Amino acid sequence: MIVELVSTGTELLLGQIVNTNAPFLAGRLNELGFSVLFQTTVGDNRDRMRKVLEIAMARADIIITSGGLGPTQGDITKEVTASLLNKAMFLHEESVAHIQRFFDERRLCMSDNNLRQAMMPEGAQVIENTCGTAPGVIIEETTAGKVIINLPGPPHELTAMFEKSIVPYLVERFGIQGVIMSRVLRTYGLGESLLEEKIKKYILTQANPTLALLARNGEIHVRITARAASEKEALQLINELEGKIRPLLEEYIFGIDDETMEQAVGNLLLKQNMTIALAESCTGGLVTSRITDIPGSSGYLAGSFVCYSNNIKISQVGVPEEIIAAKGAVSRETAEYMAEGVRKEIHTDIGVGITGIAGPGGATANKPVGLVYIAVDGSAGKVCYEHYFNGTRTNIKHRTALAALNHVRHYLLTI
Amino acid sequence: MIVELVSTGTELLLGQIVNTNAPFLAGRLNELGFSVLFQTTVGDNRDRMRKVLEIAMARADIIITSGGLGPTQGDITKEVTASLLNKAMFLHEESVAHIQRFFDERRLCMSDNNLRQAMMPEGAQVIENTCGTAPGVIIEETTAGKVIINLPGPPHELTAMFEKSIVPYLVERFGIQGVIMSRVLRTYGLGESLLEEKIKKYILTQANPTLALLARNGEIHVRITARAASEKEALQLINELEGKIRPLLEEYIFGIDDETMEQAVGNLLLKQNMTIALAESCTGGLVTSRITDIPGSSGYLAGSFVCYSNNIKISQVGVPEEIIAAKGAVSRETAEYMAEGVRKEIHTDIGVGITGIAGPGGATANKPVGLVYIAVDGSAGKVCYEHYFNGTRTNIKHRTALAALNHVRHYLLTI
Known part of the structure; x- marks a missing residue:
């Protein structure tokens, strides 16, 4: 109909x-x-x-x-x-x-x-x-x-x-026209076309279930939609196709249906009985706010610092003054000190340091708007990632937040 | 066309x-x-x-x-x-x-x-x-x-x-097809029907310009739309009507067109050459993140604390342990200590303390989900407001953020 x-x-x-x-x-x-x-x-x-x-x-x-x-x-x-x-x-x-x-x-x-x-x-x-x-x-x-x-x-x-x-x-x-059911695999970290390449053969041969890729605020959602006479049959069709494509995308899939990245991170922290604290500069508290969107987040988040100025980076999370002078506030080293400093100060298992240039001002000859460093510190040591994001100030904040949450997720999966 | x-x-x-x-x-x-x-x-x-x-x-x-x-x-x-x-x-x-x-x-x-x-x-x-x-x-x-x-x-x-x-x-x-121009007066703090009562006579007699009230995420927008042969004529029509309704709504209008509440707060801070820091509990960094959405916010925001746990409220912004024990983490007193503590710790002109119950858990017999205290501390002394918000966890965070920004705006307007 x-x-x-x-x-x-x-x-x-x-x-x-x-x-x-x-x-x-x-x-x-x-x-x-x-x-x-x-x-x-x-x-x-x-x-x-x-x-x-x-x-x-x-x-x-x-x-x-x-x-x-x-x-x-x-x-x-x-x-x-x-x-x-x-x-x-x-x-x-x-x-x-x-x-x-x-x-x-x-x-x-x-x-x-x-x-x-x-x-x-x-x-x-x-x-x-x-x-x-x-x-x-x-x-x-x-x-x-x-x-x-x-x-x-x-x-x-x-x-x-x-x-x-x-x-x-x-x-x-x-009468009931049969049922249509969908499942969304939420992925992050792979562009739409590279992702399509990976599962191309299932996209080209799709009939029932169908496969659709949807770009959503920096995430790519893979939607599997099945039509069948009953819910049970539809679910079976979805499970079969998911079983085939999941191994091809495993490292990029962070959630199912409505599960957000902050929910995925929260679930991992709870499961591993770990706590987290963040020192945020260019994101201005956005990552911590997203983490606290999840009910029960007080179980793993005690607090965070927004370290917008150099002075606060120095006084609150102990970034050495000479590091900021030599490497800049937006540098791999500063991000790493922020992650380590906030972890020590708040006594958590995981510390995260985020520093970058959200724009529109603040760029230098070597450091463009959108350059961001995200460091994660924990019992498995420190890691730090360099990103180049584009878009408006709020786009860059949003992309940085998503990337930071995903780095935490990967860190938690590997320790 | x-x-x-x-x-x-x-x-x-x-x-x-x-x-x-x-x-x-x-x-x-x-x-x-x-x-x-x-x-x-x-x-x-x-x-x-x-x-x-x-x-x-x-x-x-x-x-x-x-x-x-x-x-x-x-x-x-x-x-x-x-x-x-x-x-x-x-x-x-x-x-x-x-x-x-x-x-x-x-x-x-x-x-x-x-x-x-x-x-x-x-x-x-x-x-x-x-x-x-x-x-x-x-x-x-x-x-x-x-x-x-x-x-x-x-x-x-x-x-x-x-x-x-x-x-x-x-x-x-x-070519230009004649012009239609609009101006939006953004208001906060008065419900849609009370606001309508205040400007009813202009709503009932409207022809050109027209007047529309639009509820938008806790704000009420009053849109004045004029149609005329030229931009100049349309602007004149808009200015005339605005001149009549503005005095009736003055205290509720915080911005024009796309001006957000955080932009209005930022403009006032810049104008008065003042700095701000926040100690956020239930909002989890959302207010600071909104403040840093504005380019140039590093001129007035050095840093903030997300004080989610009681320990962090005590250790980072000096809320006395006995106050939390006697009055609770969600109390007028705690909010005031948070505002004062973060102001002293970060050495700013204005300090803001926010504590509340975002839900869905955490309510007690006397303190329902949605109860929020927002304190502002500065040279004019401390003020603290009690709110009862409703909605989901993220709704309550959003409404709290908007109210907090508006309290800061009023504080800045009165000192």
Whole structure:
């Protein structure tokens, strides 16, 4: 079953709001086995909305609109849908009562406009709105066998109505369309094309499961998606393919699905019963903040230093003044002293030192913006990595944070 | 000039990511006077993408695609566009050199796949990508006078390319279509409905300029949008309305347009020639990281401490052990000692102490998740604020960071 989502609303066309209804509906419909192949956004204009719905009727089996069910003159989605299907509109008494009750409960006065929300296309199935005044609508068009569903625009109303009424309707009407399941292998450290090279033969021969590579904020996600009659079968297909590609990417995979790099690092620290402290310069506390995004991180993180100035690098984590003078604050040596110093000062198993040039100023003849040194110190000794990152100041901070977390991860895996 | 935005990518159809490119492009194009009347999303499928582009060609003058310019086999947007317009593809040597340079600068190895990104439709204008490897493309289709523009999918690449190359192209090619200008007054500290009450009479009588309230991550943005024949006229309209509403909201307005709270704090510190240091517990370094997002922040921030454990609060910023025992680590007193301690330790004008319960664990009978104390210490003495925030762990961290920055802003405004 092919689905098209039609989002209506001038505020979407003006770019004033981000459309979160479409990804919500798409995600849920895919889980139920429906194929969402098109998403269209159109404004509150009768002609253009009608044409968009005509195109959708021609290429999809189910059309789900969102928005335009409110009480104002600009809310026309139901009317345009009814007119396209040659249905008259009538006043739906139950909806009038529902809307009246909604206002009474809130000690508010109902205006005549609100009655527009109770006007329904002939033959429509009216769907109760448990979070607002605008009912939804399901219309089955019998000639071509299409279904049009009108949902309200406010995300909490749409979400509630979809889960409570539309999912049961779709399952009842179309049966479960089999299942589509996905698993994401999150990788770091290998570029998109090199990664593709490594698993090319599985990408070229893919059918079911499919394989997709997605670049995400410095990570590359490998998504395995399987379609099958049951969850069990889908999982088996995914496991089989994962079994083949994982050995090719093992050292780059840090997490599964929603597992972040900081979660992976936290899990390793907990497992090895180890603690960590950081001395951050160019990242300004970002890495420690990410580590503390994980519930329970107080179990392995006692504290960190943001050592932005040279003086603080000297006074708080004991970088020798002569090292900064001779090698610079952005140097392998400074990073190593920072890692060692913070580890000693906070008495942890692992110490991390990060120093670099986040830009846009601060570059010298030999040290460009984006040059970063990341050192890790622990019982297995010190390691230090040199990186050249690009992008804006915040891009460079973000990339440095991700790299630092990954270096810690590798350090923990090898001791 | 009618524009259609075509977003490509299976991950959009699957609902795995939210489309932020479309609202960005729509917002900017509207400001330039173009009418974005349609937005369509389609997957990486040749037939369907071609049909979507055919429909777009029939109803829009300018079609802007995003996504599908990467190096992998799934990246087909340029090819589909070229095939639709009957253009052959050729290897664009300058792009090869650009991509090669990109890899060289990062000491990375380029793979053959990357050459796909240098394949261009005949007669295309190739647009440099300053943030990545995939060049953009402008193709003028002469028969029907349409323009197709292919932009890369990653938002930072798309944004940079649009501002740097596409805006100048559109203005040069089509002229300015009248102007729409906006100004955003960024406020913090007043809820949306209370704020609306304060400026209600201007909201009810709005025509040109229009007024919109937008809730954004704990801030409320008041957007004034004027349409006029010239920039000068539009600015005048905006200035007039701002002059009326600003006095009603003065204490809540911290910035204009893109000015963030950390930028506002940084500007005040620079202006008053003051320095700052923070002792962060529940925010884990997030506030310091946000302060260091601003270029030049090394001028006022020397360093900070993340004091996650009680021991570090005691050893690094001198919170008395008996205070923690008697009042708790999450208390007004601890926050005040942290602010004073870090100010003394780092020798700054302003010290900030933040302690709270980010959750989901850690609540006690008297201290719920979301309870946060923020203290500011300086020459004007100590102040401490108690907050109850709600939401997830990262929500609470984010809200605490925003509140802390705003408290510092108010402190700086009153000394």
